[in-house]
Amino acid sequence: MRVIDKRARLGRRLFLRSAATAVPATALATAGIDAPAEAANAEVLKPDTMATLVRMSRDLYPHDRLATRYYIKACATFDEKAAADATVRAMLDEGAATLDAASQARFRRAYRDVPQETDRVALLEGIRETPFLNKVRSDLVVSLYNQPDLWQRFGYEGSSFEHGGYINRGFDDIDWLPQS
Amino acid sequence: MAQFDLNDDGVVVIVGSGAGGGTLGNELAQRGIKVVILEAGARNEIPDFINDEWESFAQLAWTDMRTTGGTFRLARDFPNLPAWIVKSVGGTTTHWAGASLRFQAHEFKVRSTYGELAGANLLDWPLTLAELEPWYDRAESKMGVTGTHGIPRLPGNNNFKVMAAGAAKLGYREVHTGNMAINSRPRDGRGSCQQIGFCFQGCKSGAKWSTLYTEIPKGEETGRLEVRPNAMVARIEHDDAGKVTGVLYVDEGGRMQRQRARVVAVAGNSLESPRLLLNSASSKFPDGLANSSGQVGRNYMRHTTATVYAAFERPVHMFRGTTMAGIIRDESKNDPSRGFVGGYEMETLSLGLPFMAAFVNPGAWGRDYASILDDYANLAGMWIVGEDMPQADNRITLDPHEKDRNGLPVAHVAFSDHPNDVAMREHGFRQGSAVYEAVGATRVIRTPPYPSTHNLGTNRMSERPRDGVVNRFGQTHDIPNLFVSDGSQFTSGAGCNPTLTIVALAMRQAEHIAERMGRREI
Ligand SMILES: Cc1cc2nc3c(=O)[nH]c(=O)nc-3n(C[C@H](O)[C@H](O)[C@H](O)COP(=O)(O)OP(=O)(O)OC[C@H]3O[C@@H](n4cnc5c(N)ncnc54)[C@H](O)[C@@H]3O)c2cc1C
Ligand code: SF4
Numbered sequence: 070m071r072v073i074d075k076r077a078r079l080g081r082r083l084f085l086r087s088a089a090t091a092v093p094a095t096a097l098a099t100a101g102i103d104a105p106a107e108a109a110n111a112e113v114l115k116p117d118t119m120a121t122l123v124r125m126s127r128d129l130y131p132h133d134r135l136a137t138r139y140y141i142k143a144c145a146t147f148d149e150k151a152a153a154d155a156t157v158r159a160m161l162d163e164g165a166a167t168l169d170a171a172s173q174a175r176f177r178r179a180y181r182d183v184p185q186e187t188d189r190v191a192l193l194e195g196i197r198e199t200p201f202l203n204k205v206r207s208d209l210v211v212s213l214y215n216q217p218d219l220w221q222r223f224g225y226e227g228s229s230f231e232h233g234g235y236i237n238r239g240f241d242d243i244d245w246l247p248q249s
Numbered sequence: 250m251a252q253f254d255l256n257d258d259g260v261v262v263i264v265g266s267g268a269g270g271g272t273l274g275n276e277l278a279q280r281g282i283k284v285v286i287l288e289a290g291a292r293n294e295i296p297d298f299i300n301d302e303w304e305s306f307a308q309l310a311w312t313d314m315r316t317t318g319g320t321f322r323l324a325r326d327f328p329n330l331p332a333w334i335v336k337s338v339g340g341t342t343t344h345w346a347g348a349s350l351r352f353q354a355h356e357f358k359v360r361s362t363y364g365e366l367a368g369a370n371l372l373d374w375p376l377t378l379a380e381l382e383p384w385y386d387r388a389e390s391k392m393g394v395t396g397t398h399g400i401p402r403l404p405g406n407n408n409f410k411v412m413a414a415g416a417a418k419l420g421y422r423e424v425h426t427g428n429m430a431i432n433s434r435p436r437d438g439r440g441s442c443q444q445i446g447f448c449f450q451g452c453k454s455g456a457k458w459s460t461l462y463t464e465i466p467k468g469e470e471t472g473r474l475e476v477r478p479n480a481m482v483a484r485i486e487h488d489d490a491g492k493v494t495g496v497l498y499v500d501e502g503g504r505m506q507r508q509r510a511r512v513v514a515v516a517g518n519s520l521e522s523p524r525l526l527l528n529s530a531s532s533k534f535p536d537g538l539a540n541s542s543g544q545v546g547r548n549y550m551r552h553t554t555a556t557v558y559a560a561f562e563r564p565v566h567m568f569r570g571t572t573m574a575g576i577i578r579d580e581s582k583n584d585p586s587r588g589f590v591g592g593y594e595m596e597t598l599s600l601g602l603p604f605m606a607a608f609v610n611p612g613a614w615g616r617d618y619a620s621i622l623d624d625y626a627n628l629a630g631m632w633i634v635g636e637d638m639p640q641a642d643n644r645i646t647l648d649p650h651e652k653d654r655n656g657l658p659v660a661h662v663a664f665s666d667h668p669n670d671v672a673m674r675e676h677g678f679r680q681g682s683a684v685y686e687a688v689g690a691t692r693v694i695r696t697p698p699y700p701s702t703h704n705l706g707t708n709r710m711s712e713r714p715r716d717g718v719v720n721r722f723g724q725t726h727d728i729p730n731l732f733v734s735d736g737s738q739f740t741s742g743a744g745c746n747p748t749l750t751i752v753a754l755a756m757r758q759a760e761h762i763a764e765r766m767g768r769r770e771i
Pocket of ligand 1: 264265266267268269270287288289290333334335336337338339340341342344345346347348349449480481482483516517518519521522525573701702703704734735736737746747748749751
C-alpha cells in the first residue's frame with residue numbers, strides 16, 4: 070500500500086509570523102536545530118507570557134516528533150487575539166503569571182523551567198477548569214492541528230481533489246487484513 | 250430564470266433550500282407552480298467548495314448563535330454549537346455523506362411496537378411504510394442511490410475493508426458499501442465518485458446528490474422557481490381569518506422585505522423551523538404559529554450516536570475515499586433482548602486530522618489524547634447511528650436573552666439522553682469495538698456524539714391535532730396553507746440516516762400541495 074513518509078522535511082522554508090523571529094528560527098531549523106520557546110515573537114503579550122504559552126502548548130499536546138517551531142506558530146494566534154481584544158490579553162498575561170507563581174511556590178522556578186514534564190503537567194492539572202487553561206486548550210486544538218505543514222507528519226494528506234482524489238492513489242490498497 | 254414580484258400572492262414561499270425545501274421547490278415548479286425559495290445562506294457552487302475542514306466549515310456551516318441546555322455532553326463541550334448543519338444554498342445536502350436508507354415498517358409504528366416507555370413521548374406516525382414505499386422508490390431514483398434501481402454499489406475503501414473483515418469474523422451478515430446517493434457511474438448529468446474523501450466538505454466532483462446542483466437548477470430551468478440567497482426569514486404573517494399571507498425576511502442588504510404568498514412551506518431544519526414558528530407569535534397565535542398543541546419545538550431528536558475509532562499496527566488511511574460508504578446492518582432490528590428498543594446502524598466514518606483533533610475527545614489534553622493523533626494514519630472509524638426516544642422536554646425554545654443580528658431570539662436547544670439511548674449507545678460501543686478487535690485492533694477509542702448532524706422531530710406529524718403539529722402531508726393542523734417540509738416533521742427518528750425519508754416526504758407533499766391548489770382548496 071502507498072504509505073506516507075512522516076519524517077520531518079528539513080530545510081523547508083518556515084512560515085513564522087514576523088521577520089524578526091523568522092530569520093533566526095529558520096536559520097536554526099535549516100541547521101537541523103529547533104527554535105527555543107523564547108524565540109516566539111510577542112508584540113502585544115509579554116515575552117514571558119508567550120514563552121510560557123509555547124511550553125504549555127507542548128505539554129498540553131505533546132508530540133515528540135514535532136519541533137517547537139510548530140508550537141511557536143500555533144501560539145502566534147494568541148498574540149493576534151490579544152491585539153484584537155484587551156480582555157483576552159489580560160486573561161493570558163495574568164493566567165501565565167498565576168501559573169508561574171504556582172510553579173515558584175512548588176518548584177522554585179518558572180513553569181517553563183521546571184525540567185520534568187510530569188511536574189509541569191501537575192501544575193496544569195491545578196488550573197484544569199480555569200478560563201485561562203480552557204482558552205489556551207481550545208484555541209490550540211485548532212491552531213496547532215490546522216497547520217497544513219504538519220499534516221504529513223501525522224500521515225494525513227490534506228486536500229485531494231487537485232490530485233484526482235484517491236481513486237488511483239490508494240483508496241483501497243490495504244494489504245494486511247486477514248483473509249476471511 | 251424566474252423573478253417574482255414581492256406582491257405576487259400566487260407564489261408558494263419555501264423557507265430553506267436543503268433536502269426538504271430544495272426538493273419541494275423543484276417538484277412544485279415541475280408541476281407548473283410558481284415558487285420562491287428564501288435561503289438564509291449564500292450561493293456557493295461546486296468550484297467554491299474547499300478540501301479543508303475548518304475553511305469549509307467557515308464557508309458553509311451555520312455559525313450564528315445558538316444556546317444549549319440539558320445534560321448532553323455537547324452542552325458542555327460546544328455550548329454554542331449544538332448542531333452541525335449548513336447555511337448555504339443546498340442546505341445540509343452540501344455537507345451530507347449520502348447514506349440513504351429506508352425506514353423499516355415497525356419504525357412508523359413505534360408506540361404500538363415499543364409500548365409505553367417511561368419518559369418517552371412515543372407516537373405512531375399517521376403514515377405506513379406501504380404508503381411511503383412508492384415515494385421511497387422515486388426518491389431513490391431521483392438521488393441515484395446505489396444498490397437500488399440497478400445502480401451498482403460503490404467500491405469499498407480501506408476503512409470499509411477493515412470494518413467488513415471484522416464484521417465477517419463476528420458473523421455479521423448484512424455488510425456492504427451502503428445505499429449511497431453518490432454516483433458509482435455517471436448518471437443524471439453528473440460524473441462518478443473520484444474517492445476524493447471530502448464528502449462532508451461539499452463534493453467537488455458532483456457525484457454526491459445535493460439539491461444545490463440537482464433539484465435547484467432543474468427547478469430554475471422551468472422558469473417557475475426563484476431562489477433568493479442571503480434571505481433570512483424573520484416572521485410568517487397571517488390574516489384575521491388565520492391563514493398565512495406571506496413572510497418578512499431580511500435581504501442581502503439587511504433590509505426587511507415582505508414576500509406575499511399563497512402557501513408557505515417551512516424547511517429550515519429542525520432547529521430553525523420551530524424557531525421561526527415561535528418567533529411568528531401574534532395576538533391571534535400567542536404561543537407561535539401552528540402551536541395549539543404546544544408541541545412546536547418539542548420531541549427534539551438527534552439520533553443516538555457515537556463513534557468507535559480503532560488503532561492498528563499498520564496503516565489504514567481511513568480518510569482516503571468515500572467517507573460513509575460502508576455499513577453493517579445486522580443491529581438495525583428491534584430486539585429488546587439487547588436491553589433497549591429500536592436498532593442502530595454501523596457506518597464507516599472518518600475525519601481529517603483537524604476535525605479529529607477537535608472531536609475525538611473534546612476538552613481532553615495530555616499524552617493519552619495526543620497519542621491518538623500520533624496514530625492517525627493507522628486508525629479506522631465507524632459511526633453508530635440509532636433510534637433515540639422522543640421526549641417532550643428535549644426541545645427548541647426561544648432563548649430569553651440571546652438575539653441574532655436582526656434582533657430575533659435565537660434557538661435554545663435542550664437535550665438529555667433517555668435511558669434507552671444510553672443503553673443503545675453502550676451496546677454500539679461494545680459491538681463496534683468487537684468488530685475491530687476481531688481484526689487485531691491494538692486500541693479502541695470511544696468518541697462521544699458530535700454536534701448534531703441529524704436534527705429531527707420538532708414539528709411532528711400526528712393523526713390527532715393535539716398530539717403534534719402537522720398532519721400526514723406535513724400540513725399544519727392549525728393553518729391550512731402553512732406546511733412543514735423538513736426533518737422536523739418526523740414523528741420518530743428510526744435507526745437510520747434521515748434524508749431519503751425527508752426527500753420522499755417532500756416529493757409526496759409536492760403532489761398533495763399541487764392537487765389541493767388545483768382544486769383551489771388552498
Ligand atoms: C456532516 C454531515 C453528514 C451527514 N450525512 C448524512 C447521511 O449520510 N445521510 C443522511 O440521511 N443524512 C445525513 N446528514 C443529515 C442531512 O444533511 C440532513 O438530515 C438534511 O439535509 C436535512 O434536511 P432539511 O431540509 O431538514 O434541512 P437542511 O438541509 O439543513 O436545509 C435547511 C436550510 O434552511 C435554511 N434556513 C434555516 N432557517 C432559515 C430562515 N429563517 N430563513 C431562510 N433560510 C433558512 C438553512 O440555511 C439551510 O440551508 C448529514 C449531515 C451532516 C452535517
Ligand atoms: S468521495 Fe466521492 S462523493 Fe465523496 S466528495 Fe469525493 S467524489 Fe464526492
